[in-house]
Amino acid sequence: MHSLRHILKLSKRQSNPLLRYYSSENWDVVSNAEVKRFARDCMTSVGTKPEHADSLAEVLVQADYRGHYSHGLNRLDMYVQDIRTGITVSNKEPAVLKETPATAFVDGQNVLGPVVGDFCMNIAITKAKQSGVGWVVAKGSNHYGIAGHYAIKASDEGLLGMSFTNTSPLVVPTRAKKAILGTNPISLAAPGNHGDSFVLDMATSTAALGKIELHERKQLPIPNSWGVDAHGKMTNNPTDVLNGGGQMPLGGAEETSGYKGSGLGFLVEIFCGILSGSTYGPNIRRWKNTTTVANLGQCFIAVDPNSFMPGFEGRMSDLMGICRNQEPAEKDKDVLVAGDPERIHMKMCDDRGGIPYHPNQIQYATDLSEKLNVRPMATQTPK
Structure with a gap:
Protein backbone atom coordinates (compact mmCIF):
# COMPACT_ATOMS: atom_id res chain seq x y z
CA MET A 1 0.00 0.00 0.00
CA HIS A 2 1.27 3.46 -0.84
CA SER A 3 1.64 5.18 2.51
CA LEU A 4 2.04 8.86 3.29
CA ARG A 5 5.78 8.26 3.68
CA HIS A 6 5.87 6.72 0.19
CA ILE A 7 4.02 9.69 -1.29
CA LEU A 8 6.48 12.14 0.25
CA LYS A 9 9.36 10.25 -1.38
CA LEU A 10 7.84 11.00 -4.77
CA SER A 11 9.20 14.55 -4.53
CA LYS A 12 12.61 13.13 -5.46
CA ARG A 13 11.56 11.45 -8.71
CA GLN A 14 8.17 12.73 -9.79
CA SER A 15 7.47 16.23 -11.06
CA ASN A 16 4.90 18.08 -9.01
CA PRO A 17 1.63 18.44 -10.96
CA LEU A 18 1.20 21.91 -9.44
CA LEU A 19 4.37 23.04 -11.24
CA ARG A 20 3.95 21.04 -14.45
CA TYR A 21 3.92 24.17 -16.62
CA TYR A 22 7.10 25.64 -15.19
CA SER A 23 10.64 24.58 -14.34
CA SER A 24 11.52 25.59 -10.79
CA GLU A 25 14.99 24.03 -10.59
CA ASN A 26 16.81 27.38 -10.79
CA TRP A 27 14.30 29.59 -9.02
CA ASP A 28 15.41 31.62 -6.00
CA VAL A 29 14.30 30.23 -2.65
CA VAL A 30 12.80 32.17 0.25
CA SER A 31 12.28 30.65 3.69
CA ASN A 32 8.71 30.33 4.93
CA ALA A 33 9.48 32.62 7.85
CA GLU A 34 10.91 35.28 5.54
CA VAL A 35 7.88 35.20 3.24
CA LYS A 36 5.63 35.61 6.26
CA ARG A 37 7.74 38.48 7.59
CA PHE A 38 7.62 40.25 4.26
CA ALA A 39 3.84 39.88 3.88
CA ARG A 40 3.29 41.03 7.45
CA ASP A 41 5.51 44.09 6.99
CA CYS A 42 3.76 45.05 3.77
CA MET A 43 0.35 44.88 5.44
CA THR A 44 1.30 46.74 8.62
CA SER A 45 2.95 49.45 6.50
CA VAL A 46 -0.50 50.44 5.22
CA GLY A 47 -2.18 50.36 8.63
CA THR A 48 -3.18 46.75 9.18
CA LYS A 49 -3.36 45.51 12.78
CA PRO A 50 -0.36 43.25 13.47
CA GLU A 51 -2.61 40.33 14.44
CA HIS A 52 -4.69 40.77 11.28
CA ALA A 53 -1.51 40.99 9.21
CA ASP A 54 -0.32 37.74 10.82
CA SER A 55 -3.53 35.92 9.82
CA LEU A 56 -3.19 37.07 6.24
CA ALA A 57 0.53 36.34 6.03
CA GLU A 58 -0.02 32.79 7.31
CA VAL A 59 -2.58 32.05 4.58
CA LEU A 60 -0.34 33.48 1.85
CA VAL A 61 2.65 31.44 3.01
CA GLN A 62 0.58 28.26 3.19
CA ALA A 63 -0.67 28.83 -0.35
CA ASP A 64 2.83 29.12 -1.82
CA TYR A 65 4.22 26.35 0.42
CA ARG A 66 1.49 24.02 -0.81
CA GLY A 67 2.19 25.00 -4.42
CA HIS A 68 -0.84 27.22 -5.03
CA TYR A 69 1.17 30.20 -6.23
CA SER A 70 -1.92 31.90 -7.64
CA HIS A 71 -3.12 32.61 -4.07
CA GLY A 72 0.11 33.43 -2.27
CA LEU A 73 2.44 36.38 -2.80
CA ASN A 74 0.73 36.85 -6.16
CA ARG A 75 -2.25 38.22 -4.21
CA LEU A 76 -0.42 40.44 -1.71
CA ASP A 77 -0.80 43.70 -3.62
CA MET A 78 -4.56 43.17 -3.76
CA TYR A 79 -4.81 43.02 0.04
CA VAL A 80 -2.45 45.98 0.39
CA GLN A 81 -4.63 48.02 -1.94
CA ASP A 82 -7.83 47.05 -0.11
CA ILE A 83 -6.45 48.29 3.22
CA ARG A 84 -4.71 51.33 1.76
CA THR A 85 -7.92 52.58 0.11
CA GLY A 86 -10.02 51.83 3.20
CA ILE A 87 -12.40 49.61 1.27
CA THR A 88 -11.38 46.86 3.74
CA VAL A 89 -10.86 47.82 7.37
CA SER A 90 -8.59 46.69 10.17
CA ASN A 91 -10.11 48.55 13.13
CA ALA A 203 -12.35 26.06 -7.70
CA THR A 204 -15.62 25.42 -9.49
CA SER A 205 -14.03 27.02 -12.54
CA THR A 206 -11.62 25.07 -14.72
CA ALA A 207 -8.72 27.15 -13.37
CA ALA A 208 -8.21 29.87 -10.78
CA LEU A 209 -7.92 33.44 -12.05
CA GLY A 210 -4.47 33.69 -10.49
CA LYS A 211 -3.23 30.89 -12.74
CA ILE A 212 -4.39 32.81 -15.80
CA GLU A 213 -2.68 35.93 -14.45
CA LEU A 214 0.55 33.98 -13.91
CA HIS A 215 0.40 32.70 -17.49
CA GLU A 216 0.01 36.25 -18.73
CA ARG A 217 2.91 37.41 -16.54
CA LYS A 218 5.10 34.62 -17.97
CA GLN A 219 3.73 35.17 -21.51
CA LEU A 220 2.48 31.60 -21.76
CA PRO A 221 -0.71 30.43 -23.54
CA ILE A 222 -3.47 28.95 -21.42
CA PRO A 223 -4.86 25.44 -22.07
CA ASN A 224 -8.21 24.86 -23.72
CA SER A 225 -11.27 25.28 -21.45
CA TRP A 226 -9.64 27.79 -19.07
CA GLY A 227 -11.35 30.88 -20.45
CA VAL A 228 -13.27 32.74 -23.12
CA ASP A 229 -12.83 36.11 -24.80
CA ALA A 230 -15.25 39.05 -24.74
CA HIS A 231 -17.40 37.27 -27.35
CA GLY A 232 -17.78 34.15 -25.24
CA LYS A 233 -15.46 32.11 -27.47
CA MET A 234 -12.83 29.79 -26.03
CA THR A 235 -9.33 31.27 -26.19
CA ASN A 236 -5.73 30.30 -25.40
CA ASN A 237 -4.70 33.93 -24.87
CA PRO A 238 -4.75 34.84 -21.16
CA THR A 239 -4.97 38.55 -22.00
CA ASP A 240 -8.27 37.96 -23.84
CA VAL A 241 -9.70 36.35 -20.70
CA LEU A 242 -8.50 39.13 -18.41
CA ASN A 243 -9.62 41.97 -20.70
CA GLY A 244 -13.36 41.58 -21.07
CA GLY A 245 -13.56 37.80 -21.26
CA GLY A 246 -14.26 35.29 -18.51
CA GLN A 247 -13.35 31.94 -17.04
CA MET A 248 -15.06 28.71 -17.92
CA PRO A 249 -16.86 26.52 -15.37
CA LEU A 250 -15.31 23.22 -14.34
CA GLY A 251 -15.62 20.90 -17.33
CA GLY A 252 -15.33 23.71 -19.88
CA ALA A 253 -17.83 23.62 -22.71
CA GLU A 254 -21.27 22.02 -22.62
CA GLU A 255 -20.11 18.92 -24.51
CA MET A 309 -19.33 4.86 12.98
CA PRO A 310 -16.04 4.54 14.92
CA GLY A 311 -12.82 4.00 12.98
CA PHE A 312 -13.22 6.76 10.40
CA GLU A 313 -9.48 7.45 10.12
CA GLY A 314 -8.68 3.81 9.39
CA ARG A 315 -11.30 3.54 6.66
CA MET A 316 -10.16 6.85 5.21
CA SER A 317 -6.55 5.64 5.05
CA ASP A 318 -7.67 2.35 3.53
CA LEU A 319 -9.56 4.12 0.73
CA MET A 320 -6.64 6.44 0.00
CA GLY A 321 -4.28 3.46 -0.03
CA ILE A 322 -6.50 1.57 -2.47
CA CYS A 323 -6.43 4.58 -4.79
CA ARG A 324 -2.67 5.15 -4.52
CA ASN A 325 -1.99 1.45 -5.13
CA GLN A 326 -3.76 1.39 -8.48
CA GLU A 327 -1.67 0.62 -11.54
CA PRO A 328 -0.82 3.98 -13.11
CA ALA A 329 -1.71 4.73 -16.73
CA GLU A 330 1.73 6.32 -17.11
CA LYS A 331 4.52 4.24 -15.61
CA ASP A 332 6.53 7.21 -14.33
CA LYS A 333 3.58 8.85 -12.55
CA ASP A 334 1.96 7.36 -9.45
CA VAL A 335 -1.76 7.59 -8.74
CA LEU A 336 -2.39 10.34 -6.17
CA VAL A 337 -5.31 11.47 -4.02
CA ALA A 338 -6.32 15.04 -3.24
CA GLY A 339 -3.66 16.58 -1.02
CA ASP A 340 -0.77 14.44 -2.31
CA PRO A 341 0.51 16.99 -4.87
CA GLU A 342 0.62 19.59 -2.11
CA ARG A 343 2.49 17.23 0.21
CA ILE A 344 5.03 16.56 -2.55
CA HIS A 345 5.46 20.29 -3.05
CA MET A 346 5.91 20.93 0.68
CA LYS A 347 8.54 18.18 0.86
CA MET A 348 10.32 19.77 -2.12
CA CYS A 349 10.28 23.14 -0.32
CA ASP A 350 11.68 21.55 2.84
CA ASP A 351 14.45 19.85 0.86
CA ARG A 352 15.41 23.14 -0.83
CA GLY A 353 15.29 25.15 2.38
CA GLY A 354 12.34 27.33 1.44
CA ILE A 355 9.74 28.19 -1.18
CA PRO A 356 11.06 28.52 -4.76
CA TYR A 357 9.79 31.57 -6.65
CA HIS A 358 9.90 32.44 -10.33
CA PRO A 359 12.26 35.39 -11.03
CA ASN A 360 9.29 37.52 -12.13
CA GLN A 361 7.62 36.89 -8.77
CA ILE A 362 10.78 37.91 -6.90
CA GLN A 363 10.94 41.11 -8.96
CA TYR A 364 7.26 41.81 -8.24
CA ALA A 365 7.92 41.47 -4.49
CA THR A 366 10.98 43.73 -4.76
CA ASP A 367 8.96 46.38 -6.59
CA LEU A 368 6.26 46.18 -3.92
CA SER A 369 8.81 46.56 -1.12
CA GLU A 370 10.12 49.75 -2.73
CA LYS A 371 6.62 51.20 -3.06
CA LEU A 372 5.84 50.45 0.58
CA ASN A 373 9.31 51.22 1.94
CA VAL A 374 9.70 47.83 3.62
CA ARG A 375 12.67 45.50 3.72
CA PRO A 376 12.64 43.25 0.62
CA MET A 377 12.54 39.48 0.87
CA ALA A 378 15.90 37.85 1.40
CA THR A 379 16.48 35.10 -1.14
CA GLN A 380 18.89 32.19 -0.91
CA THR A 381 20.42 29.65 -3.25
CA PRO A 382 18.47 26.36 -3.33
CA LYS A 383 20.06 23.47 -1.45
Whole structure:
Protein backbone atom coordinates (compact mmCIF):
# COMPACT_ATOMS: atom_id res chain seq x y z
CA MET A 1 0.00 0.00 0.00
CA HIS A 2 1.27 3.46 -0.84
CA SER A 3 1.64 5.18 2.51
CA LEU A 4 2.04 8.86 3.29
CA ARG A 5 5.78 8.26 3.68
CA HIS A 6 5.87 6.72 0.19
CA ILE A 7 4.02 9.69 -1.29
CA LEU A 8 6.48 12.14 0.25
CA LYS A 9 9.36 10.25 -1.38
CA LEU A 10 7.84 11.00 -4.77
CA SER A 11 9.20 14.55 -4.53
CA LYS A 12 12.61 13.13 -5.46
CA ARG A 13 11.56 11.45 -8.71
CA GLN A 14 8.17 12.73 -9.79
CA SER A 15 7.47 16.23 -11.06
CA ASN A 16 4.90 18.08 -9.01
CA PRO A 17 1.63 18.44 -10.96
CA LEU A 18 1.20 21.91 -9.44
CA LEU A 19 4.37 23.04 -11.24
CA ARG A 20 3.95 21.04 -14.45
CA TYR A 21 3.92 24.17 -16.62
CA TYR A 22 7.10 25.64 -15.19
CA SER A 23 10.64 24.58 -14.34
CA SER A 24 11.52 25.59 -10.79
CA GLU A 25 14.99 24.03 -10.59
CA ASN A 26 16.81 27.38 -10.79
CA TRP A 27 14.30 29.59 -9.02
CA ASP A 28 15.41 31.62 -6.00
CA VAL A 29 14.30 30.23 -2.65
CA VAL A 30 12.80 32.17 0.25
CA SER A 31 12.28 30.65 3.69
CA ASN A 32 8.71 30.33 4.93
CA ALA A 33 9.48 32.62 7.85
CA GLU A 34 10.91 35.28 5.54
CA VAL A 35 7.88 35.20 3.24
CA LYS A 36 5.63 35.61 6.26
CA ARG A 37 7.74 38.48 7.59
CA PHE A 38 7.62 40.25 4.26
CA ALA A 39 3.84 39.88 3.88
CA ARG A 40 3.29 41.03 7.45
CA ASP A 41 5.51 44.09 6.99
CA CYS A 42 3.76 45.05 3.77
CA MET A 43 0.35 44.88 5.44
CA THR A 44 1.30 46.74 8.62
CA SER A 45 2.95 49.45 6.50
CA VAL A 46 -0.50 50.44 5.22
CA GLY A 47 -2.18 50.36 8.63
CA THR A 48 -3.18 46.75 9.18
CA LYS A 49 -3.36 45.51 12.78
CA PRO A 50 -0.36 43.25 13.47
CA GLU A 51 -2.61 40.33 14.44
CA HIS A 52 -4.69 40.77 11.28
CA ALA A 53 -1.51 40.99 9.21
CA ASP A 54 -0.32 37.74 10.82
CA SER A 55 -3.53 35.92 9.82
CA LEU A 56 -3.19 37.07 6.24
CA ALA A 57 0.53 36.34 6.03
CA GLU A 58 -0.02 32.79 7.31
CA VAL A 59 -2.58 32.05 4.58
CA LEU A 60 -0.34 33.48 1.85
CA VAL A 61 2.65 31.44 3.01
CA GLN A 62 0.58 28.26 3.19
CA ALA A 63 -0.67 28.83 -0.35
CA ASP A 64 2.83 29.12 -1.82
CA TYR A 65 4.22 26.35 0.42
CA ARG A 66 1.49 24.02 -0.81
CA GLY A 67 2.19 25.00 -4.42
CA HIS A 68 -0.84 27.22 -5.03
CA TYR A 69 1.17 30.20 -6.23
CA SER A 70 -1.92 31.90 -7.64
CA HIS A 71 -3.12 32.61 -4.07
CA GLY A 72 0.11 33.43 -2.27
CA LEU A 73 2.44 36.38 -2.80
CA ASN A 74 0.73 36.85 -6.16
CA ARG A 75 -2.25 38.22 -4.21
CA LEU A 76 -0.42 40.44 -1.71
CA ASP A 77 -0.80 43.70 -3.62
CA MET A 78 -4.56 43.17 -3.76
CA TYR A 79 -4.81 43.02 0.04
CA VAL A 80 -2.45 45.98 0.39
CA GLN A 81 -4.63 48.02 -1.94
CA ASP A 82 -7.83 47.05 -0.11
CA ILE A 83 -6.45 48.29 3.22
CA ARG A 84 -4.71 51.33 1.76
CA THR A 85 -7.92 52.58 0.11
CA GLY A 86 -10.02 51.83 3.20
CA ILE A 87 -12.40 49.61 1.27
CA THR A 88 -11.38 46.86 3.74
CA VAL A 89 -10.86 47.82 7.37
CA SER A 90 -8.59 46.69 10.17
CA ASN A 91 -10.11 48.55 13.13
CA LYS A 92 -12.91 46.05 13.80
CA GLU A 93 -13.34 42.36 14.63
CA PRO A 94 -15.80 39.70 13.39
CA ALA A 95 -18.92 39.39 15.57
CA VAL A 96 -21.45 36.60 16.16
CA LEU A 97 -24.97 37.83 15.32
CA LYS A 98 -26.88 34.69 16.33
CA GLU A 99 -26.08 31.10 17.24
CA THR A 100 -27.41 27.71 18.30
CA PRO A 101 -25.43 24.79 19.79
CA ALA A 102 -24.43 23.71 16.28
CA THR A 103 -24.60 26.90 14.18
CA ALA A 104 -23.46 30.49 14.14
CA PHE A 105 -24.11 33.49 11.92
CA VAL A 106 -21.18 35.92 11.79
CA ASP A 107 -20.75 39.47 10.59
CA GLY A 108 -17.21 39.81 9.29
CA GLN A 109 -17.47 43.59 9.66
CA ASN A 110 -15.48 44.06 6.44
CA VAL A 111 -12.12 43.02 7.90
CA LEU A 112 -9.60 40.91 5.98
CA GLY A 113 -10.99 37.58 4.83
CA PRO A 114 -8.43 35.39 6.61
CA VAL A 115 -9.33 37.07 9.92
CA VAL A 116 -12.99 36.22 9.31
CA GLY A 117 -12.12 32.72 8.16
CA ASP A 118 -10.01 31.86 11.20
CA PHE A 119 -12.67 33.29 13.52
CA CYS A 120 -15.47 31.27 11.90
CA MET A 121 -13.64 27.97 11.61
CA ASN A 122 -12.51 28.17 15.24
CA ILE A 123 -16.19 28.51 16.23
CA ALA A 124 -17.15 25.60 13.94
CA ILE A 125 -14.44 23.41 15.51
CA THR A 126 -15.58 24.23 19.04
CA LYS A 127 -19.21 23.47 18.21
CA ALA A 128 -18.30 20.22 16.44
CA LYS A 129 -16.45 19.00 19.52
CA GLN A 130 -19.45 19.87 21.68
CA SER A 131 -22.38 18.97 19.39
CA GLY A 132 -20.89 16.75 16.69
CA VAL A 133 -21.20 19.40 14.00
CA GLY A 134 -20.45 23.09 13.67
CA TRP A 135 -21.88 25.09 10.77
CA VAL A 136 -20.90 28.75 10.57
CA VAL A 137 -21.93 31.22 7.88
CA ALA A 138 -20.48 34.70 7.52
CA LYS A 139 -21.46 37.85 5.71
CA GLY A 140 -19.40 41.01 5.34
CA SER A 141 -16.20 39.16 4.55
CA ASN A 142 -13.46 39.56 1.94
CA HIS A 143 -11.19 37.35 -0.17
CA TYR A 144 -9.79 34.77 2.27
CA GLY A 145 -7.04 33.02 0.31
CA ILE A 146 -7.00 29.26 -0.22
CA ALA A 147 -10.14 27.53 1.04
CA GLY A 148 -8.09 24.52 2.14
CA HIS A 149 -6.38 26.52 4.89
CA TYR A 150 -9.59 26.54 6.93
CA ALA A 151 -10.63 22.96 6.18
CA ILE A 152 -7.17 21.77 7.28
CA LYS A 153 -7.57 23.61 10.61
CA ALA A 154 -10.48 21.27 11.38
CA SER A 155 -8.72 18.17 10.05
CA ASP A 156 -5.75 18.88 12.30
CA GLU A 157 -8.20 18.60 15.21
CA GLY A 158 -9.40 15.16 14.05
CA LEU A 159 -12.53 16.58 12.40
CA LEU A 160 -13.84 16.75 8.87
CA GLY A 161 -13.45 20.35 7.71
CA MET A 162 -15.24 22.09 4.87
CA SER A 163 -14.94 25.63 3.59
CA PHE A 164 -16.75 27.52 0.83
CA THR A 165 -16.69 31.11 -0.38
CA ASN A 166 -18.34 33.03 -3.17
CA THR A 167 -16.17 35.33 -5.24
CA SER A 168 -16.56 38.12 -7.76
CA PRO A 169 -18.30 37.25 -11.06
CA LEU A 170 -15.59 35.79 -13.28
CA VAL A 171 -17.13 32.56 -14.59
CA VAL A 172 -19.36 32.39 -17.65
CA PRO A 173 -22.05 29.70 -17.13
CA THR A 174 -22.64 27.17 -19.89
CA ARG A 175 -24.33 28.76 -22.93
CA ALA A 176 -24.00 32.26 -21.43
CA LYS A 177 -21.83 35.10 -22.73
CA LYS A 178 -21.40 37.13 -19.55
CA ALA A 179 -19.76 36.12 -16.27
CA ILE A 180 -22.25 35.91 -13.38
CA LEU A 181 -20.65 33.31 -11.08
CA GLY A 182 -17.43 33.40 -9.12
CA THR A 183 -14.76 30.70 -9.08
CA ASN A 184 -16.51 29.71 -5.83
CA PRO A 185 -13.99 27.25 -4.30
CA ILE A 186 -14.86 24.11 -2.38
CA SER A 187 -12.61 22.46 0.19
CA LEU A 188 -12.89 19.26 2.23
CA ALA A 189 -10.18 17.95 4.55
CA ALA A 190 -10.63 14.50 6.11
CA PRO A 191 -8.11 12.96 8.55
CA GLY A 192 -6.59 9.53 8.08
CA ASN A 193 -4.11 7.56 10.18
CA HIS A 194 -0.58 8.68 11.10
CA GLY A 195 -0.91 12.25 9.88
CA ASP A 196 -2.29 11.29 6.48
CA SER A 197 -5.33 13.15 5.16
CA PHE A 198 -7.50 13.79 2.14
CA VAL A 199 -7.46 17.50 1.24
CA LEU A 200 -9.65 18.65 -1.63
CA ASP A 201 -9.23 22.33 -2.48
CA MET A 202 -10.69 23.23 -5.83
CA ALA A 203 -12.35 26.06 -7.70
CA THR A 204 -15.62 25.42 -9.49
CA SER A 205 -14.03 27.02 -12.54
CA THR A 206 -11.62 25.07 -14.72
CA ALA A 207 -8.72 27.15 -13.37
CA ALA A 208 -8.21 29.87 -10.78
CA LEU A 209 -7.92 33.44 -12.05
CA GLY A 210 -4.47 33.69 -10.49
CA LYS A 211 -3.23 30.89 -12.74
CA ILE A 212 -4.39 32.81 -15.80
CA GLU A 213 -2.68 35.93 -14.45
CA LEU A 214 0.55 33.98 -13.91
CA HIS A 215 0.40 32.70 -17.49
CA GLU A 216 0.01 36.25 -18.73
CA ARG A 217 2.91 37.41 -16.54
CA LYS A 218 5.10 34.62 -17.97
CA GLN A 219 3.73 35.17 -21.51
CA LEU A 220 2.48 31.60 -21.76
CA PRO A 221 -0.71 30.43 -23.54
CA ILE A 222 -3.47 28.95 -21.42
CA PRO A 223 -4.86 25.44 -22.07
CA ASN A 224 -8.21 24.86 -23.72
CA SER A 225 -11.27 25.28 -21.45
CA TRP A 226 -9.64 27.79 -19.07
CA GLY A 227 -11.35 30.88 -20.45
CA VAL A 228 -13.27 32.74 -23.12
CA ASP A 229 -12.83 36.11 -24.80
CA ALA A 230 -15.25 39.05 -24.74
CA HIS A 231 -17.40 37.27 -27.35
CA GLY A 232 -17.78 34.15 -25.24
CA LYS A 233 -15.46 32.11 -27.47
CA MET A 234 -12.83 29.79 -26.03
CA THR A 235 -9.33 31.27 -26.19
CA ASN A 236 -5.73 30.30 -25.40
CA ASN A 237 -4.70 33.93 -24.87
CA PRO A 238 -4.75 34.84 -21.16
CA THR A 239 -4.97 38.55 -22.00
CA ASP A 240 -8.27 37.96 -23.84
CA VAL A 241 -9.70 36.35 -20.70
CA LEU A 242 -8.50 39.13 -18.41
CA ASN A 243 -9.62 41.97 -20.70
CA GLY A 244 -13.36 41.58 -21.07
CA GLY A 245 -13.56 37.80 -21.26
CA GLY A 246 -14.26 35.29 -18.51
CA GLN A 247 -13.35 31.94 -17.04
CA MET A 248 -15.06 28.71 -17.92
CA PRO A 249 -16.86 26.52 -15.37
CA LEU A 250 -15.31 23.22 -14.34
CA GLY A 251 -15.62 20.90 -17.33
CA GLY A 252 -15.33 23.71 -19.88
CA ALA A 253 -17.83 23.62 -22.71
CA GLU A 254 -21.27 22.02 -22.62
CA GLU A 255 -20.11 18.92 -24.51
CA THR A 256 -17.51 18.26 -21.81
CA SER A 257 -20.04 18.72 -18.97
CA GLY A 258 -19.37 22.36 -18.13
CA TYR A 259 -22.93 22.54 -16.82
CA LYS A 260 -21.80 20.41 -13.86
CA GLY A 261 -19.23 23.04 -12.98
CA SER A 262 -21.94 25.69 -13.20
CA GLY A 263 -24.07 23.60 -10.83
CA LEU A 264 -21.25 23.38 -8.29
CA GLY A 265 -20.79 27.15 -8.56
CA PHE A 266 -24.46 27.63 -7.69
CA LEU A 267 -24.12 25.18 -4.76
CA VAL A 268 -21.43 27.37 -3.22
CA GLU A 269 -23.44 30.51 -3.96
CA ILE A 270 -26.43 29.06 -2.07
CA PHE A 271 -24.31 28.07 0.97
CA CYS A 272 -22.56 31.44 1.04
CA GLY A 273 -24.25 34.39 -0.61
CA ILE A 274 -27.88 33.30 -0.39
CA LEU A 275 -27.74 31.74 3.09
CA SER A 276 -25.85 34.69 4.60
CA GLY A 277 -27.79 37.45 2.88
CA SER A 278 -24.55 38.89 1.51
CA THR A 279 -23.95 39.81 -2.11
CA TYR A 280 -24.19 37.01 -4.65
CA GLY A 281 -23.73 36.27 -8.33
CA PRO A 282 -23.37 39.33 -10.55
CA ASN A 283 -24.08 41.64 -7.58
CA ILE A 284 -20.63 40.99 -6.12
CA ARG A 285 -18.10 43.71 -6.88
CA ARG A 286 -15.80 43.07 -9.80
CA TRP A 287 -12.31 41.65 -9.21
CA LYS A 288 -9.85 44.15 -7.68
CA ASN A 289 -12.50 46.86 -7.57
CA THR A 290 -11.64 49.17 -4.67
CA THR A 291 -14.64 51.48 -4.93
CA THR A 292 -17.24 49.26 -3.25
CA VAL A 293 -17.22 46.89 -0.26
CA ALA A 294 -16.98 43.20 -1.22
CA ASN A 295 -19.45 41.81 1.37
CA LEU A 296 -18.61 38.20 0.50
CA GLY A 297 -20.48 35.28 2.03
CA GLN A 298 -18.57 32.29 3.39
CA CYS A 299 -19.43 28.94 4.95
CA PHE A 300 -17.36 26.85 7.37
CA ILE A 301 -18.30 23.35 8.51
CA ALA A 302 -16.66 21.00 11.00
CA VAL A 303 -17.92 17.47 11.68
CA ASP A 304 -16.80 15.07 14.39
CA PRO A 305 -16.54 11.63 12.69
CA ASN A 306 -16.84 9.97 16.09
CA SER A 307 -20.49 11.04 16.09
CA PHE A 308 -20.98 8.26 13.55
CA MET A 309 -19.33 4.86 12.98
CA PRO A 310 -16.04 4.54 14.92
CA GLY A 311 -12.82 4.00 12.98
CA PHE A 312 -13.22 6.76 10.40
CA GLU A 313 -9.48 7.45 10.12
CA GLY A 314 -8.68 3.81 9.39
CA ARG A 315 -11.30 3.54 6.66
CA MET A 316 -10.16 6.85 5.21
CA SER A 317 -6.55 5.64 5.05
CA ASP A 318 -7.67 2.35 3.53
CA LEU A 319 -9.56 4.12 0.73
CA MET A 320 -6.64 6.44 0.00
CA GLY A 321 -4.28 3.46 -0.03
CA ILE A 322 -6.50 1.57 -2.47
CA CYS A 323 -6.43 4.58 -4.79
CA ARG A 324 -2.67 5.15 -4.52
CA ASN A 325 -1.99 1.45 -5.13
CA GLN A 326 -3.76 1.39 -8.48
CA GLU A 327 -1.67 0.62 -11.54
CA PRO A 328 -0.82 3.98 -13.11
CA ALA A 329 -1.71 4.73 -16.73
CA GLU A 330 1.73 6.32 -17.11
CA LYS A 331 4.52 4.24 -15.61
CA ASP A 332 6.53 7.21 -14.33
CA LYS A 333 3.58 8.85 -12.55
CA ASP A 334 1.96 7.36 -9.45
CA VAL A 335 -1.76 7.59 -8.74
CA LEU A 336 -2.39 10.34 -6.17
CA VAL A 337 -5.31 11.47 -4.02
CA ALA A 338 -6.32 15.04 -3.24
CA GLY A 339 -3.66 16.58 -1.02
CA ASP A 340 -0.77 14.44 -2.31
CA PRO A 341 0.51 16.99 -4.87
CA GLU A 342 0.62 19.59 -2.11
CA ARG A 343 2.49 17.23 0.21
CA ILE A 344 5.03 16.56 -2.55
CA HIS A 345 5.46 20.29 -3.05
CA MET A 346 5.91 20.93 0.68
CA LYS A 347 8.54 18.18 0.86
CA MET A 348 10.32 19.77 -2.12
CA CYS A 349 10.28 23.14 -0.32
CA ASP A 350 11.68 21.55 2.84
CA ASP A 351 14.45 19.85 0.86
CA ARG A 352 15.41 23.14 -0.83
CA GLY A 353 15.29 25.15 2.38
CA GLY A 354 12.34 27.33 1.44
CA ILE A 355 9.74 28.19 -1.18
CA PRO A 356 11.06 28.52 -4.76
CA TYR A 357 9.79 31.57 -6.65
CA HIS A 358 9.90 32.44 -10.33
CA PRO A 359 12.26 35.39 -11.03
CA ASN A 360 9.29 37.52 -12.13
CA GLN A 361 7.62 36.89 -8.77
CA ILE A 362 10.78 37.91 -6.90
CA GLN A 363 10.94 41.11 -8.96
CA TYR A 364 7.26 41.81 -8.24
CA ALA A 365 7.92 41.47 -4.49
CA THR A 366 10.98 43.73 -4.76
CA ASP A 367 8.96 46.38 -6.59
CA LEU A 368 6.26 46.18 -3.92
CA SER A 369 8.81 46.56 -1.12
CA GLU A 370 10.12 49.75 -2.73
CA LYS A 371 6.62 51.20 -3.06
CA LEU A 372 5.84 50.45 0.58
CA ASN A 373 9.31 51.22 1.94
CA VAL A 374 9.70 47.83 3.62
CA ARG A 375 12.67 45.50 3.72
CA PRO A 376 12.64 43.25 0.62
CA MET A 377 12.54 39.48 0.87
CA ALA A 378 15.90 37.85 1.40
CA THR A 379 16.48 35.10 -1.14
CA GLN A 380 18.89 32.19 -0.91
CA THR A 381 20.42 29.65 -3.25
CA PRO A 382 18.47 26.36 -3.33
CA LYS A 383 20.06 23.47 -1.45
